[in-house]
Amino acid sequence: MPLVAPFRTSFGTETERDVLLLRVVTPDGEGWAECVAMSDPLYSPEYVDGAADVLRRFLIPALPPNPDAHNVERALHPFKGHRMAKTALQTAVLDAQLRAGGQSLASFLGAANDRVPSGVSVGIMNSIPELLDAVTGYLEEGYLRIKLKIEPGNDLAPVRAVRERFGPDLLLQVDANAAYTLTDAPHLAKLDPYNLLLIEQPLAHDDMIQHAQLAQKITTPICLDESIESAAHAAAAITLGACSIINIKPGRIGGYLEARRIHDLAQAHGIAVWCGGMLETGIGRAANVALAALPGFTLPGDTSGSHRYYTTDITPPFELQDGHLAVPTGPGIGVEPLPDVLDAVTTSTEWITI
Numbered sequence: 001m002p003l004v005a006p007f008r009t010s011f012g013t014e015t016e017r018d019v020l021l022l023r024v025v026t027p028d029g030e031g032w033a034e035c036v037a038m039s040d041p042l043y044s045p046e047y048v049d050g051a052a053d054v055l056r057r058f059l060i061p062a063l064p065p066n067p068d069a070h071n072v073e074r075a076l077h078p079f080k081g082h083r084m085a086k087t088a089l090q091t092a093v094l095d096a097q098l099r100a101g102g103q104s105l106a107s108f109l110g111a112a113n114d115r116v117p118s119g120v121s122v123g124i125m126n127s128i129p130e131l132l133d134a135v136t137g138y139l140e141e142g143y144l145r146i147k148l149k150i151e152p153g154n155d156l157a158p159v160r161a162v163r164e165r166f167g168p169d170l171l172l173q174v175d176a177n178a179a180y181t182l183t184d185a186p187h188l189a190k191l192d193p194y195n196l197l198l199i200e201q202p203l204a205h206d207d208m209i210q211h212a213q214l215a216q217k218i219t220t221p222i223c224l225d226e227s228i229e230s231a232a233h234a235a236a237a238i239t240l241g242a243c244s245i246i247n248i249k250p251g252r253i254g255g256y257l258e259a260r261r262i263h264d265l266a267q268a269h270g271i272a273v274w275c276g277g278m279l280e281t282g283i284g285r286a287a288n289v290a291l292a293a294l295p296g297f298t299l300p301g302d303t304s305g306s307h308r309y310y311t312t313d314i315t316p317p318f319e320l321q322d323g324h325l326a327v328p329t330g331p332g333i334g335v336e337p338l339p340d341v342l343d344a345v346t347t348s349t350e351w352i353t354i
């Protein structure tokens, strides 16, 4: 699916997404989920064709006879890694289970809100004027928080320009996608005066100790994304002081059950969480918006409207109302693909019977 505009991060430029959707048909009904793996293993070791392979070869054949989210999680546990593939399978089963029982995912997870505040993740631009135009457009649409992607050489100047143009009240944060090392601490400290909400994943995903050391050297709160692959990682990060905020992406950590565990753990420790994104279609977005409605999600997420990503989404589009997205109320994830749109963008289909 083509993106409305190229999305550049410190790890690469995306112009389209190769989306893997799962449709699970059980005796009780059917469910949908989206795998967030990208085409290339640049954000994480997973990639979409690898996810399809591990699903086909190992994960789907391991499904228990009467699958539900909990027994699927247990059945997939022996397989190391591949959390994006596992999330898709567990979520499709959970959607089927909830649809059969007439319960929404938001209600199942323990949502406290019927709408969630929307932030937007702004890619690295070719020039500052281009960046200021993009941010202006998003603020006019009502986005409540701006996240700037940064990388060495594209950090202080864009942050300064956006802060100067839009003033001290703008909720502003940055995401480095692991582009720095601890030796950059004095440089990253130059972001301190700009009063950022947080800096997301400044160092490598396995630099947990180094993040704790960086936290002693800068005043901007550190938020971890790539480093948090499980609730156990979240517990380690909190204990070490490696972060004071966590970006929860269900796809990265193996599912919505584990996402809820991280939420509960963080809440118990006074750590703020927010819901990240992976440029999802409406299928993945619906589930993320349900999660973001839990009470510990106290910061706006990368839960943007469908048109920030796609001209034509495969579900009815999520649209901003006063800077918020409504939490779906229907059974399961509450949305389904529009058959005609889905057909038009489908490049291949495979049925696997077990």
Ligand code: OSB
Binding pocket: 043, 120, 121, 175, 177, 225, 276, 277, 278, 279, 280, 302, 303, 304
């Ligand atoms: O690091 O949060 C990230 C997109 C793809 C991969 C990684 C990231 C992102 C984003 C965009 O920042 C989030 C979104 O709007 O879906």
Ligand code: MG
Binding pocket: 175, 177, 200, 201, 225, 226, 247, 276
């Ligand atoms: Mg990130």
